[in-house]
Amino acid sequence: MTKRCAIWRLSWIIVAALWITQAMAMMGGGGGCMMGCSSGVTVIDPPRGRPFQDPPLAPNLSTTPGVVEVNLEAKVAPVNVNGTVANLQTYNGVFPGPTIRVRRGDTLVINFRNSLPFSGYNMHGYPRNLTNLHTHGLHVSPIGNSDNVMLNFGEGESFQFVYDLSLHPAGNFNFYHPHVHGNAAEQVWAGLVGALEVEDATPMLAGYETHLLVLKDISLSNSAPTLHSNSDFMNGKEGNVVMVNGLVNPVLTMKPGQIQRWKIVNASNARFYKLNLANHNLHVVGTDGGLLDKPYAQSTVLLSPGERVDILVKATTTKGYYKLKALPYNRGAGASANQEITLMTVNVTGSAVSQSLPSSINPSAVRLSVPSNIPVRQLTLRMGMMGGMMGGSMSASINGIVYSDTSAFTLNSTLGGYEIWEIYNQSMMDHPFHQHVNHAQVLAINGGDASYRNLLTTAPAWKDTVIVPAMGSVRLLVPVKDFAGLTVFHCHILEHEDIGMMGLWDIR
Numbered sequence: 001m002t003k004r005c006a007i008w009r010l011s012w013i014i015v016a017a018l019w020i021t022q023a024m025a026m027m028g029g030g031g032g033c034m035m036g037c038s039s040g041v042t043v044i045d046p047p048r049g050r051p052f053q054d055p056p057l058a059p060n061l062s063t064t065p066g067v068v069e070v071n072l073e074a075k076v077a078p079v080n081v082n083g084t085v086a087n088l089q090t091y092n093g094v095f096p097g098p099t100i101r102v103r104r105g106d107t108l109v110i111n112f113r114n115s116l117p118f119s120g121y122n123m124h125g126y127p128r129n130l131t132n133l134h135t136h137g138l139h140v141s142p143i144g145n146s147d148n149v150m151l152n153f154g155e156g157e158s159f160q161f162v163y164d165l166s167l168h169p170a171g172n173f174n175f176y177h178p179h180v181h182g183n184a185a186e187q188v189w190a191g192l193v194g195a196l197e198v199e200d201a202t203p204m205l206a207g208y209e210t211h212l213l214v215l216k217d218i219s220l221s222n223s224a225p226t227l228h229s230n231s232d233f234m235n236g237k238e239g240n241v242v243m244v245n246g247l248v249n250p251v252l253t254m255k256p257g258q259i260q261r262w263k264i265v266n267a268s269n270a271r272f273y274k275l276n277l278a279n280h281n282l283h284v285v286g287t288d289g290g291l292l293d294k295p296y297a298q299s300t301v302l303l304s305p306g307e308r309v310d311i312l313v314k315a316t317t318t319k320g321y322y323k324l325k326a327l328p329y330n331r332g333a334g335a336s337a338n339q340e341i342t343l344m345t346v347n348v349t350g351s352a353v354s355q356s357l358p359s360s361i362n363p364s365a366v367r368l369s370v371p372s373n374i375p376v377r378q379l380t381l382r383m384g385m386m387g388g389m390m391g392g393s394m395s396a397s398i399n400g401i402v403y404s405d406t407s408a409f410t411l412n413s414t415l416g417g418y419e420i421w422e423i424y425n426q427s428m429m430d431h432p433f434h435q436h437v438n439h440a441q442v443l444a445i446n447g448g449d450a451s452y453r454n455l456l457t458t459a460p461a462w463k464d465t466v467i468v469p470a471m472g473s474v475r476l477l478v479p480v481k482d483f484a485g486l487t488v489f490h491c492h493i494l495e496h497e498d499i500g501m502m503g504l505w506d507i508r
């Protein structure tokens, strides 16, 4: 055995030992500490930062009604991250990427170009600059030049994507990011995320000041995103700079009594956000796949990577500063289990206004009844070591198969009906399960956060990303009605996707 090989094996033995220690701690109710953390909560409360800013809007290059055309170039560019200028991977040189805004029925044209320079191969053996594009949350075809994640683009390659949004729900909030197996985690981590907003025309929500919140964390070293380690692929990588639209603790102004609408996306690799706004309820009016029937008042809203939420906030009449925090949530790994972080500060100031919450929002949102005699699919998520515990490499699987370019668990579906998917998590950490193209309704969740479970299993919510709790399960009602083609489902802790927690979905 060479010296390098011995060090490699030793590092994996340490990773495996840490993993087992953590699993034992969790079974004993000890929380998610990996090492060196006490049972106490670490409060991370940065000073109030710059004024809140929405991400920039991608200009529409088309003058044809019903067509939105934007340019999107993946490139390395200097970005100011909390006072430090760092070279991030960006879309069009900005972080977060420019917001693409469309409406149901539009045709979206994206002129995509990969200008990421070659920077070697990553630990999965992929050239770091091989990339592509996924429109996470769009109900569109997964083939051809639509939301086709089977395409890859090398340095200097260009491609025109065309998305037909005529069957998309009336309005929802999405995001776009790279999706090359083996590269997705590192590229999203390095900054390649942007919001994709499908506007609604709901009169009940028309009068409210609206903002987009892209939540993302990062760590920097040597003026660049820190590189992934072996254990990052096991745990999912969390950063020590936590941002809203690229800003640390920005200050958003509200008038006393004002209602604002916030569309929030968790664009982080692995960090979960258990959102709480001091002295205020968060009134959930929409989830991944569109608007709910009415507002649902919540004191906390849990958002895992890939999930979105659309909320109304009614400012108190008492002027002052109120912190939007991410409260500790134990997903089974990562420092965030014991962190309480101030994400943003709301400054309630100025002259009062009188606005009231709508009593109803989207009358066509209903919980579906489960059709009889529909196929029931079972998907089991596992973490493990490929090649044995001693000297193997970390892997993840669905139904026992580690996704690779040559093998995958394939779910064959027949176009035109509904299916029940039962997703079992046989691991000690939560996995946010994401299926492309089709939104689903949540029939049941076993385990996890109670308010998350209660909302999603009682409200007429459409979801494309759902937390499958550690050692728990989720039951989904999945329509397979509009689009044939080959697509994927996977864990949206993108490190887990890169080490194999993905399957193919072949719809014919």
Ligand SMILES: [Cu+2]
Pocket: 430, 431, 432, 491, 492, 493, 496, 497, 501
């Ligand atoms: Cu996962």
